[in-house]
Amino acid sequence: xxxxxxxxxxxxxxxxxxxxxxxxxxxxxxxxxxxxxxxxxxxxxxxxxxxxxxxxxxxxxxxxxxxxxxxxxxxxxxxxxxxxxxxxxxxxxxxxxxxxxxxxxxxxxxxxxxxxxxxxxxxxxxxxxxxxxxxxxxxxxxxxxxxxxxxxxxxxxxxxxxxxxxxxxxxxxxxxxxxxxxxxxxxxxxxxxxxxxxxxxxxxxxxxxxxxxxxxxxxxxxxxxxxxxxxxxxxxxxxxxxxxxxxxxxxxxxxxx
Amino acid sequence: xxxxxxxxxxxxxxxxxxxxxxxxxxxxxxxxxxxxxxxxxxxxxxxxxxxxxxxxxxxxxxxxxxxxxxxxxxxxxxxxxxxxxxxxxxxxxxxxxxxxxxxxxxxxxxxxxxxxxxxxxxxxxxxxxxxxxxxxxxxxxxxxxxxxxxxxxxxxxxxxxxxxxxxxxxxxxxxxxxxxxxxxxxxxxxxxxxxxxxxxxxxxxxxxxxxxxxxxxxxxxxxxxxxxxxxxxxxxxxxxxxxxxxxxxxxxxxxxx
DNA sequence: TGTGGGCTTGAATCGGGTTCAAAAAGCGGA
DNA sequence: TCCGCTTTTTGAACCCGATTCAAGCCCACA
Numbered sequence: 325x326x327x328x329x330x331x332x333x334x335x336x337x338x339x340x341x342x343x344x345x346x347x348x349x350x351x352x353x354x355x356x357x358x359x360x361x362x363x364x365x366x367x368x369x370x371x372x373x374x375x376x377x378x379x380x381x382x383x384x385x386x387x388x389x390x391x392x393x394x395x396x397x398x399x400x401x402x403x404x405x406x407x408x409x410x411x412x413x414x415x416x417x418x419x420x421x422x423x424x425x426x427x428x429x430x431x432x433x434x435x436x437x438x439x440x441x442x443x444x445x446x447x448x449x450x451x452x453x454x455x456x457x458x459x460x461x462x463x464x465x466x467x468x469x470x471x472x473x474x475x476x477x478x479x480x481x482x483x484x485x486x487x488x489x490x491x492x493x494x495x496x497x498x499x500x501x502x503x504x505x506x507x508x509x510x511x512x513x514x515x516x517x518x519x520x521x522x523x524x525x526x527x528x529x530x531x532x533x534x535x536x537x538x539x540x541x542x543x544x545x546x547x548x549x550x551x552x553x554x555x556x557x558x559x560x561x562x563x564x565x566x567x568x569x570x571x572x573x574x575x576x577x578x579x580x581x
Numbered sequence: 582x583x584x585x586x587x588x589x590x591x592x593x594x595x596x597x598x599x600x601x602x603x604x605x606x607x608x609x610x611x612x613x614x615x616x617x618x619x620x621x622x623x624x625x626x627x628x629x630x631x632x633x634x635x636x637x638x639x640x641x642x643x644x645x646x647x648x649x650x651x652x653x654x655x656x657x658x659x660x661x662x663x664x665x666x667x668x669x670x671x672x673x674x675x676x677x678x679x680x681x682x683x684x685x686x687x688x689x690x691x692x693x694x695x696x697x698x699x700x701x702x703x704x705x706x707x708x709x710x711x712x713x714x715x716x717x718x719x720x721x722x723x724x725x726x727x728x729x730x731x732x733x734x735x736x737x738x739x740x741x742x743x744x745x746x747x748x749x750x751x752x753x754x755x756x757x758x759x760x761x762x763x764x765x766x767x768x769x770x771x772x773x774x775x776x777x778x779x780x781x782x783x784x785x786x787x788x789x790x791x792x793x794x795x796x797x798x799x800x801x802x803x804x805x806x807x808x809x810x811x812x813x814x815x816x817x818x819x820x821x822x823x824x825x826x827x828x829x830x831x832x833x834x835x836x837x838x
Numbered sequence: 839t840g841t842g843g844g845c846t847t848g849a850a851t852c853g854g855g856t857t858c859a860a861a862a863a864g865c866g867g868a
Numbered sequence: 869t870c871c872g873c874t875t876t877t878t879g880a881a882c883c884c885g886a887t888t889c890a891a892g893c894c895c896a897c898a
Contacts, residue, residue, distance in 0.1 A: 331896070359703050364886060365848090374847040376888080385886065437702050443768045444698045446616050460774045467775055487804045489786070492775045496765070497758070497787035504761025508753070511700040517717045518724055518749045529746070530754035530791060537790030537803060546794060547744045592864095621855060622879090631878040633857080642855065 343381045343391075345371055351392050355434050359441060364388075386442075386450035390459055393442055396435045397462040400428050403568050404469040412562055414477035415540050418498065420559050421469060422531050424568060425502055426524050436506060470495035482541045497534050501527065528556060600638045600648075602628055608649050612691050616698060621645075643699075643707035647716055650699055653692045654719035657685050660825050661726040669819055671734035672797050675755065677816050678726060679788050681825060682759055683781050693763060727752035739798045754791050758784065785813060 349371055353362045364385055368378040382388040407420050429436050441447055448456070474491040477483040486494075508515055509523040520526070532555075533546040544551060563569035606627055610619045621642055625635040639645040664677050686693050698704055705713075731748040734740040743751075765772055766780040777783070789812075790803040801808060820826035 363884095366885095368848095375886090376848070377846060379887070380845080440697075441701045441703060443764070443771075444701060445694050445767075445769070446698060448769055456770065460771065484804065488806050489783075489804060490776075492777055493783055496762075496777060496780070496783050497790065500761030500765055500784070500787065501754070501758050502761065503764050504757030504759065505753075507700070507760050507764060508757055510702075512702070512705055513713065514700075514717065519747075520749055520753060523753070526746075526750055526753050527757070530757065533754065533794030534787060534791045535794065537792065537794030547741065547746060549745050620853095625879095632855090633879070634877060636856070637876080 342371075342373070342377075346378060346381060346388070347391050347395050350388055351395070354392065354438065358434075359389075359438065362389075383452045383455075384450050386447050387452050387455050389438060389442055389447070390451040390455040393435070393438050394455070394459040394462045396432065397439075397459060400425075400432075400435070401463055401465040403428065404466045406566055406568060407469050408472035408476070410562055410566060412559065413542070414473055414480060414482045415535060415542065415544075416555065416559050416562075417473045418470075418477075418535065418540070419528075419531065419555065420563055420568075421466075421473065422498055422502060422528070423556070423559060423563065426527065427569070429506055430524070433510075436510060440507070440510070467492060467495065470499075477540060484539050494538070497538075498531055501530060501534060505530075528552060596638075599628075599630070599634075603635060603638060603645070604648050604652050607645055608652070611649065611695065615691075616646075616694065619646075640709045640712075641707045643704050644709050644712050646695060646699055646704070647708040647712040650692070650695050651712070651716040651719045653689065653695075654716060657682075657689075657692070658720055658722040660685065661723045663823055663825060664726050665729040665733070667819055667823060669816065670799070671730055671737060671739045672792060672799065672801075673812065673816050673819075674730045675727075675734075675792065675797070676785075676788065676812065677820055677825075678723075678730065679755055679759060679785070680813065680816060680820065683784065684826070686763055687781070690767075693767060697764070697767070724749060724752065727756075734797060741796055751795070754795075755788055758787060758791060762787075785809060 346367065350362055350367055353367060353370075362385075364378055365375045368375045371378075378388075382391060403424050404421060407417055407424065410417055410420060412420060442451070442459075451459075471491045474483065474494045478485055478491075483494075505523055505527040515521070515523055529546045529552055532544050532552060536543045536546065544555065546552065560569055603624065607619055607624055610624060610627075619642075621635055622632045624645075625632045628635075635645075639648060660681050661678060664674055664681065667674055667677060669677060699708070699716075708716075728748045731740065731751045735742055740751075762780055762784040772778070772780055786803045786809055789801050789809060793800045793803065801812065803809065817826055
């Protein structure tokens, strides 16, 4: 309606579209050829722009990587939004959060590697401040889901009232357990060296031990395989029917377009 | 005694000494200027050798980094050797393992960053096979200590007999928890964004929850701050008197010389 | 249709890891 | 001690890819 502004407006839209294109293509490249396969000039050429144009959007290669990670983090975080509302006990919903993350990581190995690489001090240092903030922001829905579930568990008496520990700090346990297990599982040859297999099964069992240790009801024996397996299946079924779950080992597509 | 061999022998010794020199200086460089501060040609010049000579020892920069990590890992792993023999209950000895690791990481932040960077797929791919094996091997005493403590706990009835979980798999829980918390604690600005502070205190509490969840006696309420603090202090005191401990928050020196 | 400022371009620059031909050093035998 | 031969060392040159920036282009506005 305002012709004066519209041109400037269109420019911004075009600029955003171009940025999205760069991010999308960069992600493809990484998926196909790995992190090393991503080269700034090649990427620019792929998108039919000059190298310099790419640098209009991203201060550095690392900055671009952070943008890719933020995009995928937003997608990942979205999956957690519906979890607090699921028809499950609070403890099972907490498990649902863990399972959702496991499944996402399993289906997006490149995303996992990317974030691991990004938070490396050397790399992180080259990410611009707005990009960092953006990436942190993108993960917020996850912590909100955790917060909601923990708070409700306390309200309902499933979890003893806090003495000194906030909701976030409570969620920190499973979070660290998850992150750590991902790290170990992905370090080539590490767990093999100790003859440990199926790390995610162990993650689930240790998760139950952790929750039981905090007296989150209904307590469940982490060393009773059939109970653990049954609970996992039950929660996975609910996730699937809510459209959050993942078809078992079929590689879920990610292309947003 | 065999003059024929002695020359060859001396050569090997000299070569090893030179390698040690490279590793030592590389570590200094990293400590002082960070990972980026380590440049192959500068390092060689520092040691008064040509760049090419450095490449006689290390296939690549990454290979050198792995060697540095292996050296420090050996030092770190050494600290765990005496833990199974401490005059403490099995559960407290398990805590001793966790505390020892926390303290080591706190005193060697560069070591933590280095390993985090190393296991990154991109980097790990450029580490030679023998070097990888060496690094894995260097950590073995740690898993041996864990194995010993878990096995004894089962023998003594502190921990219920295993149904389906090996000693290593039991240790995997605290291990992953540790690794994960280190990651989170070191990701610049991450925990701050969620208003979480003193991550290592939380690590200790979640560790207790985890152990209690596995019914490792004596069970201990992770949300009773004074009990947790007391236990931590008690175990730290034993560690200190065994010469393993670390003077509280005074930055312990690491320079081996 | 003219023009000025902002955008795009891509060749040049830069930085560091890695290589390798030449030089030096070490070796055993004469 | 000297001599060929082998092994090791040397460091300048090479390579690769991220980043820069001077030159030219384009478009809005007059």
